[in-house]
Structure formats: C-alpha cells, structure tokens
Amino acid sequence: MGSGTGLTGVESKLPGAPNRPLTYGETNRDILRVLLKPSAMYFAALATTVTMMLIGGWAWFQQIFWGMGVAGITHPTMWGVYIVDFVFWVGIGHAGTLISAILFLVRSRWRTGVYRASEAMTVFAVMTALLFPVLHLGRCWQAYWFFPYPNQRLLWLNFKSPLAWDVFAISTYFCVSCVFFYVGLIPDIASFRDHSKGLVKKFYSLLALGWHGTSRQWQHYMGAYGFFAALAAPLVLSVHTVVSWDFAMAPTGGWHSTIFPPYFVAGAIFSGCAMVISLLMPMTYLFKWEKYVNLWHFESLAKMCLLTSGILTYAYGMEYFIAWYSQNPYEQAIFFWRATGEYSGAFWLMVFCNCVAPLPWYSKKIRTNPMALFIIAALINVGMWMERFNIIVSSLAHNFDPATWWFYMPTWVEISITIGSAGWFGTWFLLFCKTFPAVAVTEIKEMVPPPLKGSLEAK
Amino acid sequence: MSPAAAAAHSVRIKAVYNHFDAFLTGVDRLKRAGFTGFEVTAPLPRHELLEAIYEGRPSPVRWWTLVGGVTGMTSGLLLTSLTHASWPMINPGGKPTVAIVPFAVIMFECTILFGALATFAGMIVHAGLPGFFLDKALKDPRFTDASFGIVFTRASERDQDRIMELLNGSGATEVTSGDDTVYEVPNDTL
Numbered sequence: 001m002g003s004g005t006g007l008t009g010v011e012s013k014l015p016g017a018p019n020r021p022l023t024y025g026e027t028n029r030d031i032l033r034v035l036l037k038p039s040a041m042y043f044a045a046l047a048t049t050v051t052m053m054l055i056g057g058w059a060w061f062q063q064i065f066w067g068m069g070v071a072g073i074t075h076p077t078m079w080g081v082y083i084v085d086f087v088f089w090v091g092i093g094h095a096g097t098l099i100s101a102i103l104f105l106v107r108s109r110w111r112t113g114v115y116r117a118s119e120a121m122t123v124f125a126v127m128t129a130l131l132f133p134v135l136h137l138g139r140c141w142q143a144y145w146f147f148p149y150p151n152q153r154l155l156w157l158n159f160k161s162p163l164a165w166d167v168f169a170i171s172t173y174f175c176v177s178c179v180f181f182y183v184g185l186i187p188d189i190a191s192f193r194d195h196s197k198g199l200v201k202k203f204y205s206l207l208a209l210g211w212h213g214t215s216r217q218w219q220h221y222m223g224a225y226g227f228f229a230a231l232a233a234p235l236v237l238s239v240h241t242v243v244s245w246d247f248a249m250a251p252t253g254g255w256h257s258t259i260f261p262p263y264f265v266a267g268a269i270f271s272g273c274a275m276v277i278s279l280l281m282p283m284t285y286l287f288k289w290e291k292y293v294n295l296w297h298f299e300s301l302a303k304m305c306l307l308t309s310g311i312l313t314y315a316y317g318m319e320y321f322i323a324w325y326s327q328n329p330y331e332q333a334i335f336f337w338r339a340t341g342e343y344s345g346a347f348w349l350m351v352f353c354n355c356v357a358p359l360p361w362y363s364k365k366i367r368t369n370p371m372a373l374f375i376i377a378a379l380i381n382v383g384m385w386m387e388r389f390n391i392i393v394s395s396l397a398h399n400f401d402p403a404t405w406w407f408y409m410p411t412w413v414e415i416s417i418t419i420g421s422a423g424w425f426g427t428w429f430l431l432f433c434k435t436f437p438a439v440a441v442t443e444i445k446e447m448v449p450p451p452l453k454g455s456l457e458a459k
Numbered sequence: 460m461s462p463a464a465a466a467a468h469s470v471r472i473k474a475v476y477n478h479f480d481a482f483l484t485g486v487d488r489l490k491r492a493g494f495t496g497f498e499v500t501a502p503l504p505r506h507e508l509l510e511a512i513y514e515g516r517p518s519p520v521r522w523w524t525l526v527g528g529v530t531g532m533t534s535g536l537l538l539t540s541l542t543h544a545s546w547p548m549i550n551p552g553g554k555p556t557v558a559i560v561p562f563a564v565i566m567f568e569c570t571i572l573f574g575a576l577a578t579f580a581g582m583i584v585h586a587g588l589p590g591f592f593l594d595k596a597l598k599d600p601r602f603t604d605a606s607f608g609i610v611f612t613r614a615s616e617r618d619q620d621r622i623m624e625l626l627n628g629s630g631a632t633e634v635t636s637g638d639d640t641v642y643e644v645p646n647d648t649l
Contacts, residue, residue: 024502024605156546159539160554160561168568176575194600210590212597215512217586218504223518224582231575242564445503453478453630
C-alpha cells in the first residue's frame with residue numbers, strides 16, 4: 001500500500017476525528033481493515049440473523065404447504081402483518097437515498113460518514129419489502145402476474161389503480177437506488193482491488209469496471225453523480241407518497257385523507273434515520289469506525305428524527321381534528337375506536353414511541369449519549385411498526401358495517417415471517433459490511449485536507 | 460507516419476505526486492508549454508483538477524439524462540394509454556379510457572427510471588468504462604490510494620527530456636519513463 005504522505009499541519013475537517021490530520025492513505029487503510037478476517041462477534045451476529053432468517057423461511061414453507069389459512073388474515077382484515085411489514089420496510093429504505101441524494105444536493109457535510117451504510121440499508125430494506133407482496137399473494141409462484149407484459153391470460157394491469165402505481169414506484173426506487181449505490185461504490189472498489197490479491201482481486205477488478213481515477217473518468221462520474229442525486233431526490237419523496245395512496249385512495253375510514261402523503265414521507269424519514277442510528281452504532285463499535293462515524297453523525301440523525309417526529313405528531317393530531325371538524329360519524333368512530341378499542345395498546349405505544357420518546361433528544365446531553373441514542377432509536381422503530389399496524393389493521397377490522405367487525409391478531413406464521421424478514425435484512429447488511437466499504441473512502445478523502453508541498457516546505 | 464511507426468518513436472512517461480499543489484503545478488506547466496495528450500489520475504475528484512483539465516466544460520452525460528427522461532415519460536404514457544385503449548373494460552370509477560392524472564404517476568416513475576439508466580449508460584460510454592485496457596502506467600495502485608499522477612502514454616521521443624524536466628521541476632516525487640513506469644505495491648492488506 002502506498003504511504004499516506006499527506007501530513008499538512010492542517011486540522012482534519014472531520015469533527016470527532018482524532019486531533020491530528022487524517023491522510024488519504026490512512027483513510028484507505030482504516031476502512032480496508034474492516035475486510036480482514038471477521039471477529040467472533042461478527043460471526044455471532046451473522047449466526048443470529050441467519051437463524052432468524054431460517055425461522056422465517058420455515059414459516060413461509062408452512063404457509064405454502066398448508067395455504068393462507070395459517071396466516072391470521074381473513075375477511076374483513078385482508079391486509080395484515082404482511083402489508084404492515086411491507087410499508088415498514090419501504091419506510092426504512094427511505095433514509096438511505098434521502099441521506100445520499102438530498103443531503104448531497106444541499107452539500108450537507110455530515111452525510112459523508114453515514115451515507116454508504118444508509119444506502120446499503122435502503123437497498124436491503126427494499127429487497128425485504130419486496131418479499132411481502134409475494135408472501136401476501138399466497139400463491140407466490142404467480143408473482144410474475146404483477147408485471148405488465150403481453151400475455152395470453154386476458155390479464156393486464158390496471159394503471160388507474162394505486163396498487164399498479166406502487167409496483168412501478170417501488171421497482172423504480174429499487175433500480176435507481178441500486179444504480180446510485182453501485183456508482184458510488186466504484187472508486188472505492190477500485191481502491192480495494194489495488195490492495196488485494198488472487199481471487200479477491202479478480203472479484204473486485206470485475207466490479208470496479210477498470211476504474212483508475214483518470215480525469216476523464218472523474219469528469220463524467222461527477223457529472224453523472226449529480227444527475228443521479230437530482231433524479232433520486234424527487235423519487236425519495238414520491239415513493240412513500242405512492243405507498244400512502246394505497247390507503248388514501250380507498251374510501252375507508254381512517255385512510256381516505258389528503259394528509260397521508262406528507263405524513264407517510266415524514267414517517268418514512270423518521271423510521272429510516274432511527275434505523276440508521278440503530279444499525280450504525282453497533283457497527284461502529286464492531287468495526288472500529290469511530291474516526292469516521294461518530295457522535296456528530298448520530299446527533300445529526302437525531303435532529304432529523306426530532307424534526308420528523310414533530311411533523312408526525314402534528315399529523316396524528318390533525319387526523320383527529322379533521323375527524324371532529326368534518327362531522328363525519330364514520331371517521332369520528334374509527335379514530336375514537338383506535339384510541340379506546342381493542343387495538344388501543346398499539347395506538348398508545350405508537351404515540352409514546354413516536355411523539356414522546358424522541359423528546360429527550362431536545363437536550364444536547366441526551367442527544368450525544370450513545371446509550372440514550374440507541375434506546376430511543378430502537379423505540380422509534382417499534383413505534384413506527386405500530387403506526388403501520390394501527391393504520392392498516394384498525395381501519396379494516398372496524399369498517400362501515402358493524403356486522404363485519406373482526407379482531408385480527410397475527411398468527412405464529414406471520415410473527416415468524418416478520419422475524420425472518422429482519423434476519424434477511426440483517427444478513428445482507430452484515431455480508432455487505434465485510435465485502436464492500438461501508439464507509440465511503442473517496443468522500444471521506446474529500447473532507448481530508450489535501451497534502452500540500454508548500455506547508456511541508458514551510459516546516 | 461503510420462501509427463506503428465509513431466508508436467516506435469513514442470515513449471511512456473509517468474510522474475507520481477504526493478502533494479496536490481505540486482501536481483497542479485505540473486499540469487499547469489505542461490499546458491503552458493503546449494503539451495497535450497497526457498492523462499492525469501487522482502484518488503478523489505478534486506474540483507481544481509477537473510477545472511485544470513476540462514476548464515469548466517460540463518460532461519455530456521447530461522444529454523443522456525435528458526434523452527432518457529423524455530424517452531421514459533413518453534414510454535410511460537404509451538404503455539398506460541395503449542394498454543387501456545386495447546382493454547377498455549378496465550375503466551374503474553368512471554374515469555376516461557386515457558386518464559392523464561392517474562397515468563402521470565407511471566409516467567413520472569418511468570421518467571426517473573429511464574433517466575437514471577440512461578445517465579449510467581452515458582457515464583459508462585464517456586468515462587471509457589470498462590477501463591480494463593487502459594495503459595499499464597495508469598494502473599499504478601498508488602493512484603487509487605494517496606498519490607496523484609500525470610501520464611504520457613505516447614509522448615514523442617524528442618519531447619521526452621523536456622517533459623521530464625518540467626515534471627521533475629514541478630515537485631513530482633517520482634518521474635519515470637519507458638518500462639520503468641510500471642509499479643507494483645506490496646499486497647499488504649488483503
């Protein structure tokens with residue numbers, strides 16, 4: 001490896017970094033070191049996520065073998081935990097592209113340390129979300145019916161349906177996120193390639209596409225990267241808007257509301273940022289990234305959560321206000337029932353986790369305490385899952401006709417598949433962290449002062 | 460002179476810089492001396508470097524984005540409209556057969572998707588990727604680590620001394636020519 005000769009006497013621009021200048025070579029070495037032999041703790045984490053995944057796989061097999069009866073969804077609650085999980089994971093996938101695209105366009109400095117891991121989280125969260133429409137189908141081998149292509153079945157997508165919009169929105173989001181993610185990785189993979197050997201070198205060589213950092217490559221890379229960010233930014237906002245229309249377009253009590261798109265987008269950013277904190281805190285400890293990902297980043301994420309928590313609290317309040325102000329008895333009944341009926345536990349847990357639990361973060365002391373950050377972020381994740389459960393299940397279980405009211409609770413199959421989805425997500429994320437740079441080497445280098453001969457001569 | 464004859468009288472020259480200001484000085488001196496046809500490499504995209512080489516000219520990748528986006532939007536409109544025109548029984552809620560408002564969602568998604576894919580294709584084409592067949596002097600592993608480089612892959616032999624003098628004078632850490640330009644770092648990491 002080339003030596004890091006960039007000692008300039010200039011303080012590093014990375015807040016929280018050691019009180020001495022970082023160098024390009026040092027940055028490379030620190031982040032490359034993560035790819036060395038995994039520790040026992042890493043294997044323990046991987047074994048846990050794989051076990052969770054196997055539990056979910058076994059439950060899915062049961063569902064395929066015995067049929068959809070093993071899941072708790074039945075009339076009138078035809079959308080249950082699978083759709084809750086779908087919306088939850090799509091929401092988790094929001095923070096990555098928000099951090100990598102929107103914060104890139106506004107030149108936010110704190111994104112640098114966390115954006116690669118957040119992007120990876122986006123891709124894996126959307127991969128997880130995409131499992132659920134297939135799981136929900138029951139006959140998962142007919143999932144290809146989702147896609148519009150000429151066929152002899154006299155079936156065609158109804159493009160006026162929000163469900164068709166959702167297929168396009170999520171597929172587009174997944175494709176664009178993957179391309180954006182891969183493009184950002186190319187220079188870093190090239191860096192890894194140049195410090196590896198044998199089969200590993202061949203693997204990275206292929207993925208690096210012959211990148212060698214020539215001016216021609218950088219010129220068009222930077223040109224393209226800006227456009228990816230510009231294209232991804234409206235996409236981030238549109239995806240959860242379209243997901244919210246899955247509900248808001250239906251004339252169902254508690255769903256049919258124009259506040260849903262901003263409410264869902266804020267909720268998605270809220271849960272995504274909380275998940276970034278929940279994932280990156282242990283990873284930073286496990287992989288010793290403290291120089292590059294530190295409290296400054298987590299505090300910034302906590303501030304994002306505070307902002308979006310405020311928006312959500314406003315949205316929750318506004319739903320109740322509109323139900324009262326509209327004088328619509330069905331709307332009033334569903335909102336009253338949510339807070340006082342069989343699912344009131346989920347409702348109040350949602351209110352506590354999303355509106356109350358983040359409030360201590362207004363204190364800088366708590367916002368910069370790692371344990372407090374981790375616990376509150378975990379509570380937010382629970383609260384956001386409960387929010388989706390509350391919206392989806394309660395409205396269906398307590399619809400217009402009292403004769404159809406039903407108390408839905410997920411069965412062991414649905415709970416196991418939910419656990420399995422977390423395992424699937426975690427396994428991908430852990431494998432990624434040991435295979436690719438989960439901290440963006442090139443962008444960290446951009447924050448390091450360049451090595452200057454002038455200052456050395458002055459010394 | 461045929462290309463083969465020109466190659467016979469050309470030489471590869473590589474300068475490695477550990478300092479960014481020295482590297483920019485080297486690029487500047489070469490340009491002032493009228494030399495072109497050199498390639499520079501860097502481990503990160505410093506705007507000073509791109510400014511020095513491209514003098515503010517934007518990448519043509521933006522045209523790929525535009526064409527991709529327009530193609531996507533048109534495709535979205537055609538896919539939705541022609542589908543519903545062919546299957547008019549799909550007409551929920553009394554909407555017209557070709558209903559622009561609901562179709563706008565699909566058109567938007569197609570605009571973004573095609574725009575992003577076209578941007579990626581444009582980057583690949585203009586950046587010369589895959590770059591597996593770049594000159595071996597450009598494949599110096601130090602250039603993706605911590606060093607900057609200026610490489611003449613085919614400098615005229617009669618300019619060799621002058622170029623090497625300029626590069627050495629600008630503060631290059633190492634200037635080599637001919638086959639000496641190939642450098643292998645020890646594989647000490649993976």
